[in-house]
Amino acid sequence: MDFTTSSQVISGCIARDESAIERLIFEYQGSIFRLTLSVLNDPVEAHEATQDTFIAALGALKSYRESSSFKAWLYTIALNVSRNRLRKRKTLERLNNSLQAIFRVQLQKMSSPEETVIQNEKDAALWKALNQLGERQRIPLVLRYFHNLSTAEIAEVLNINEGTIHSRLHIGRERLRIELEKQSGFSGE
Amino acid sequence: MKNIPHKKIRALLQAAADQALPPEERMVLDTHLAECGECSTYAQNLVQLQDGLRRVMQQQWDVRSKPLPIEAIKNRANRIAAQNQVAGAVRKFAFVPMLAIVFFMALSFKVINPQQATPGMGITSSNTPDISLLVPRPPVGLTATKLLTQECGRVTYIVQENDTLDEIAAKYGVSTDAIIAYNGLASDKIDPQSVLTIPFCERTSVEATTTPTVPNTIAPAIGPVDPSPRG
Numbered sequence: 001m002d003f004t005t006s007s008q009v010i011s012g013c014i015a016r017d018e019s020a021i022e023r024l025i026f027e028y029q030g031s032i033f034r035l036t037l038s039v040l041n042d043p044v045e046a047h048e049a050t051q052d053t054f055i056a057a058l059g060a061l062k063s064y065r066e067s068s069s070f071k072a073w074l075y076t077i078a079l080n081v082s083r084n085r086l087r088k089r090k091t092l093e094r095l096n097n098s099l100q101a102i103f104r105v106q107l108q109k110m111s112s113p114e115e116t117v118i119q120n121e122k123d124a125a126l127w128k129a130l131n132q133l134g135e136r137q138r139i140p141l142v143l144r145y146f147h148n149l150s151t152a153e154i155a156e157v158l159n160i161n162e163g164t165i166h167s168r169l170h171i172g173r174e175r176l177r178i179e180l181e182k183q184s185g186f187s188g189e
Numbered sequence: 190m191k192n193i194p195h196k197k198i199r200a201l202l203q204a205a206a207d208q209a210l211p212p213e214e215r216m217v218l219d220t221h222l223a224e225c226g227e228c229s230t231y232a233q234n235l236v237q238l239q240d241g242l243r244r245v246m247q248q249q250w251d252v253r254s255k256p257l258p259i260e261a262i263k264n265r266a267n268r269i270a271a272q273n274q275v276a277g278a279v280r281k282f283a284f285v286p287m288l289a290i291v292f293f294m295a296l297s298f299k300v301i302n303p304q305q306a307t308p309g310m311g312i313t314s315s316n317t318p319d320i321s322l323l324v325p326r327p328p329v330g331l332t333a334t335k336l337l338t339q340e341c342g343r344v345t346y347i348v349q350e351n352d353t354l355d356e357i358a359a360k361y362g363v364s365t366d367a368i369i370a371y372n373g374l375a376s377d378k379i380d381p382q383s384v385l386t387i388p389f390c391e392r393t394s395v396e397a398t399t400t401p402t403v404p405n406t407i408a409p410a411i412g413p414v415d416p417s418p419r420g
Contacts (some may be wrong), residue, residue, distance in 0.1 A: 016267065025259055033254035043252045050254065051262055058266035059273065125248060126241045144207070145239065146246040151207050170203040177238055 007066065013094070014061050015184075025054055031147075032078050038142045039082035040089075041131075049085055053078040072156040079139070079157065122180075129179040137172030140165055192222055198228045202235055233392035350381050361387045 009027075012020025032053050035044035057077050064073055130138065143154045151169070155162040201218045205212045210218070222229045346357060354377045358365040369377060371388045379385070 018263065021266070022259055025257060025262065029254060029257050034250065037250050038246065038372070040305045041249075047255055047257075051257060053378070054257070054262050055265050055269065058262070061271045111242060120378055123241060123245050123248070126238075130245070141242065142246065144252065145242040151209060165205055166204070166209060169207055170200075173203065173206070173235065173238060176242075177234060180238070 008062060010064065010070065013058060021058065028074055031055075031071075032074065035075060035078050035147065036082045038146050039139065040078065040085060045085060045089075046082075049078070049081050054080045056081060068156065072153060075157045076159065083135070095115060122184075125180060125183050126176065129176050129183075132179070133172055137175065138169050140168045141172045144169060190210070193217070195225075195228055195231075198222075199231060202228075202232050206235060206239060231325050344387045346385045346387050346391065348379050348381050352379065352381070354379055357385065357387070361389070363387055363389065416417060 009020050009023055013024055029050060033046055033050045036042060036049040036053065040046050040049060053074070057074055060077070064070065130141070133141070139158070140154055143149045143157065144151070149157065151162055151165045155165045158165070198218065198221055202208060205215070205218065222232055228414055344361070346361075348357075354365055354368060354374075357379075358368055363379060367388055368374070368385060372385050
């Protein structure tokens with residue numbers, strides 16, 4: 001994984017050079033969109049979160065230090081933006097539920113992560129189990145297996161100890177395995 | 190090799206999945222897996238799980254991003270940067286009004302304080318050390334006199350018929366000049382029923398500095414610390 005960017009582009013962005021900003025966005029928009037999508041699980045929201053990420057990054061570019069890799073820095077911003085949106089969504093959902101409970105009205109159903117395009121039954125079960133994991137285990141797993149980051153890179157992006165990442169991946173995989181075993185046991189009998 | 194617990198092997202397998210297994214433990218793991226059926230099933234499951242995770246996520250998130258509105262991003266970023274510049278400038282020069290406020294507060298404090306110490310009086314000798322309060326750091330000797338005047342014990346005296354200033358001064362053991370100065374009197378003539386403030390603190394300090402005037406006063410009645418001519 002190429003984790004370097006020419007510092008010329010960055011200094012160009014700080015100096016508000018239009019072409020440098022364009023280059024930066026073109027270079028990273030794909031991976032940032034993939035990241036926000038994998039956290040938010042909703043293409044429309046991911047698209048908005050990608051924009052927010054670039055806006056926040058361009059505003060905070062002065063505080064970026066060369067000591068860390070630029071991509072990890074950008075990923076951290078994208079993750080923070082996505083998590084904020086996730087939190088807002090949860091609040092909204094809770095509000096929605098309580099409104100439904102109070103007024104007994106059926107409001108528009110929100111997009112749920114369990115909607116899936118996966119046909120294979122086993123994979124669908126895995127997908128469901130993955131979404132039932134807490135953020136703590138889910139995000140490291142997503143970064144590891146969807147974005148192909150190493151544990152060191154995940155630790156840098158999440159700003160957590162590498163050992164913690166190891167244990168979270170371990171716990172996440174173990175939970176998924178147990179969940180799948182349970183399901184296959186049920187369907188087998 | 191048989192006696193390695195399965196739990197330990199599972200932990201090793203998990204570490205191997207993250208490429209965090211040292212080579213020497215790798216050998217231990219491989220030899221164990223060759224012998225132990227249960228653990229090799231676990232290893233296979235783990236590999237399958239990882240493949241499954243990769244596959245599922247690829248399938249689910251195989252969405253291409255719509256092109257980003259680059260102009261809008263630039264505009265918003267520029268606007269935020271402009272706001273930040275204004276905020277930064279405000280923060281940079283905030284100390285000027287702060288300094289002014291602190292200065293005025295200090296000034297008003299100094300102005301109010303002497304009024305509290307000596308209410309309703311004109312230009313007197315005790316004003317001089319109060320002005321020295323404005324000087325940042327007075328020498329040690331000054332601080333002592335300042336304290337004396339600040340904690341000046343006072344008594345108000347209503348002038349009776351046939352009272353003279355010298356008598357009053359002698360009664361309280363205070364010099365005549367001090368009473369004149371303290372009450373802002375024009376001369377040593379006093380009217381009956383007028384109110385005088387007798388500054389007790391002038392008793393020691395003034396007498397110490399103005400000893401030549403002491404013999405002029407009438408022999409003190411009660412002044413305990415008075416270095417009287419009789420003594």
